[in-house]
Amino acid sequence: MLKEYRNILVINLMHLGDLMLVTPVLRTLRANYPQARITLLADKKLRDLVEYNPHLDECLLLDKKGEDNHPLAFCKFIMKVRARHYDLVINLHRNERASALAAFSGGGQIVGYAKPGFSLLFDGVMANEHFIKHQVEAHFDVLRKFLGVEKIDDAGLEMTIPEAAQHKADRLWQETFTQEAKVVAFNIGASWLTKRWIKEYFAQCADRLIKRGYHVAFFGGPMDIDLVESCIDDMKERESDHLKVFTGKVSLGVLAGLLRRCCLFLTTDSGPMHVGVAMNVPIVTMFGSSPVTGFYPYDGKDVLVKTPEACHPCRIHECPKEGAEHMACMKNIPVETVMEYVDELLEKFGGAPAYKLPLHPGDYKCRVIDLGNGIAPS
Incomplete structure (x- = not known):
């Protein structure tokens, strides 16, 4: 029996290809948590890729190269994330900025990939095994291991064009x-x-x-x-x-x-x-x-x-x-x-x-x- 989550945040702040490889996870989360509010945190310049994804309720966009690209702005962004009171935060890239956002998100449960140090504030940390399996399958392993997800709804990579x-x-x-x-x-x-x-x-x-x-x-x-x-x-x-x-x-x-x-x-x-x-x-x-x-x-x-x-x-x-x-x-x-x-x-x-x-x-x-x-x- 899956634990019930009502407010889920998925984080991937990396590049174009990395974000596309997250899309099967979004579909699978929607299949397993149909009543949940699902939000994706991504780089603002990539909004075209995910803004109209039918499995999302919201895109939260960080301007990595612009207004959010200094310490004070980044701290304010973290406070904005905390104010949304996510009960599940899933971080799907092991870079420092994403790890920090997940670690300090205030999420009820925080899982995924993390840099050392930030990982101390995670409830579950997964080693990324993309040398032995596809990145999409490695992402699914995060859901399997920490959420107990068995129903994988994989329709491949998805993008709804604006x-x-x-x-x-x-x-x-x-x-x-x-x-x-x-x-x-x-x-x-x-x-x-x-x-x-x-x-x-x-x-x-x-x-x-x-x-x-x-x-x-x-x-x-x-x-x-x-x-x-x-x-x-x-x-x-x-x-x-x-x-x-x-x-x-x-x-x-x-x-x-x-x-x-x-x-x-x-x-x-x-x-x-x-x-x-x-x-x-x-x-x-x-x-x-x-x-x-x-x-x-x-x-x-x-x-x-x-x-x-x-x-x-x-x-x-x-x-x-x-x-x-x-x-x-x-x-x-x-x-x-x-x-x-x-x-x-x-x-x-x-x-x-x-x-x-x-x-x-x-x-x-x-x-x-x-x-x-x-x-x-x-």
């Missing part, structure tokens, strides 16, 4: 592409340099697709603009009218609205990759420094190409190797291999837009192509 953002995406698509256009999305940036496949390789893929009649659309945030421009400079088809650039020009909501119309997403391990999963677009991704087990695209139709390098997964943000060995993890994922799986998925799904593809509930383990041993583990 209506205004969807209208803007639809209008932008109609202004940019013909009705019959088959569009392959590219995301070449990532928060770590070691998560980025080689930009010249992306350029070669884009050239091949354009020559075959596909349209290529580059996405990414403002921080990716220079990288995308440099990649396009390496393209032979850079003057083609089948090449479009949305990098730094659209909100997260509009990004999602555009991705759902694409027929494939070629991407790094990044936040947009997880948005693509939620939009049901077939994905081909390349993993160098990231642990595959914890962060693979959570969708059975997707393909992940894993580096053959023995240093995987280093989880180092910048490659310490020099010369020819610098970024060897990504250099040794060949264009020919990646394009083999791009072609396979394009053929399998017929170039249909993602929103027309069927869902497959429960099938969330992507195919991993392990170049280190030449086999594709199940």
Whole structure:
């Protein structure tokens, strides 16, 4: 018999991808506590991802880089949290700011991941096991261990696009592409340099697709603009009218609205990759420094190409190797291999837009192509 909770706070203050990986927990909490008020505390800049999530009653937003980014403001924010008298607080990322907010939240029960020190004020602390299981499954373990939850309602990653953002995406698509256009999305940036496949390789893929009649659309945030421009400079088809650039020009909501119309997403391990999963677009991704087990695209139709390098997964943000060995993890994922799986998925799904593809509930383990041993583990 589950203990009754009436006022639940879930905390995740990390990046785009981390927040997307929390969404299955929100659905499961709603399934187990249908009468509870469920609030998500997240970074204000990511509000488009979660503000209209149907399993939430409220989003509490912290302006991490703005008005809440100094000690006095942060203390005031903690007091705002305490005033809401949550009887359950679940922290789903082990960073200092989230750990502090959970620890001093005044929650009746506080569980989840925590930094040492702050963990002393938690009722239950979980080690994050994303090296041996997917992050989504690790989050479910928090609910199982500390709340006794047995009913896991997993519909994969979810995002409800704000209506205004969807209208803007639809209008932008109609202004940019013909009705019959088959569009392959590219995301070449990532928060770590070691998560980025080689930009010249992306350029070669884009050239091949354009020559075959596909349209290529580059996405990414403002921080990716220079990288995308440099990649396009390496393209032979850079003057083609089948090449479009949305990098730094659209909100997260509009990004999602555009991705759902694409027929494939070629991407790094990044936040947009997880948005693509939620939009049901077939994905081909390349993993160098990231642990595959914890962060693979959570969708059975997707393909992940894993580096053959023995240093995987280093989880180092910048490659310490020099010369020819610098970024060897990504250099040794060949264009020919990646394009083999791009072609396979394009053929399998017929170039249909993602929103027309069927869902497959429960099938969330992507195919991993392990170049280190030449086999594709199940």
